[in-house]
Amino acid sequence: GDSVTQMEGPVTLSEEAFLTINCTYTATGYPSLFWYVQYPGEGLQLLLKATKADDKGSNKGFEATYRKETTSFHLEKGSVQVSDSAVYFCALSDRRETSGSRLTFGEGTQLTVNP
Amino acid sequence: EAGVVQSPRYKIIEKKQPVAFWCNPISGHNTLYWYLQNLGQGPELLIRYENEEAVDDSQLPKDRFSAERLKGVDSTLKIQPAELGDSAVYLCASRGGFTDTQYFGPGTRLTVL
Numbered sequence: 001g002d003s004v005t006q007m008e009g010p011v012t013l014s015e016e017a018f019l020t021i022n023c024t025y026t027a028t029g030y031p032s033l034f035w036y037v038q039y040p041g042e043g044l045q046l047l048l049k050a051t052k053a054d055d056k057g058s059n060k061g062f063e064a065t066y067r068k069e070t071t072s073f074h075l076e077k078g079s080v081q082v083s084d085s086a087v088y089f090c091a092l093s094d095r096r097e098t099s100g101s102r103l104t105f106g107e108g109t110q111l112t113v114n115p
Numbered sequence: 116e117a118g119v120v121q122s123p124r125y126k127i128i129e130k131k132q133p134v135a136f137w138c139n140p141i142s143g144h145n146t147l148y149w150y151l152q153n154l155g156q157g158p159e160l161l162i163r164y165e166n167e168e169a170v171d172d173s174q175l176p177k178d179r180f181s182a183e184r185l186k187g188v189d190s191t192l193k194i195q196p197a198e199l200g201d202s203a204v205y206l207c208a209s210r211g212g213f214t215d216t217q218y219f220g221p222g223t224r225l226t227v228l
Contacts, residue, residue, distance in 0.1 A: 045219070046216060091157070
């Protein structure tokens with residue numbers, strides 16, 4: 001079945017540091033890929049998405065590129081802020097008609113940014 | 116546009132008691148999902164509705180969990196009786212149109228004592 005693997009956390013950075021959170025996936029089809037962010041005590045918010053190979057999703061300074069050849073969708077940000085502290089989830093959506101866009105999530109990566 | 120609404124936000128119950136969670140999706144979204152999120156893990160799908168029909172409930176523990184979406188709008192997820200292992204966050208999400216993007220509510224954090 002489909003699966004998503006994220007880099008082990010937690011990740012602790014200083015403000016303005018460069019961020020990379022690795023994500024690789026296994027899928028039988030041709031999925032859409034997502035990054036969701038979860039702030040403490042809140043639900044998941046869509047951060048960015050990509051629907052086909054070589055697409056780059058971007059939002060709020062975060063970027064991720066859909067790499068079909070390496071089955072990866074790594075999240076990057078050039079300069080993190082304290083307000084970026086949260087849990088980040090990589091996910092894929094099975095786009096086969098019968099799946100109803102079922103999401104498969106990674107286990108999440110806790111990011112803490114210190115001033 | 117209002118987002119996905121869930122209530123209650125927090126619930127504490129004794130084991131063997133029943134509990135229910137309510138979700139109101141984004142207006143016009145025909146697809147509704149319930150997910151279970153255990154501590155430190157990603158969400159896992161429990162059930163998916165297309166309008167009022169449950170089309171994917173293979174992950175729902177049917178001995179104690181039930182769900183309904185009678186008019187194809189809001190939905191209720193019930194656990195009866197609750198067990199200690201049910202302590203988790205229950206997330207509702209909805210999707211509309213031809214996009215595969217799901218929008219999540221804030222979740223209900225359940226603690227079973």
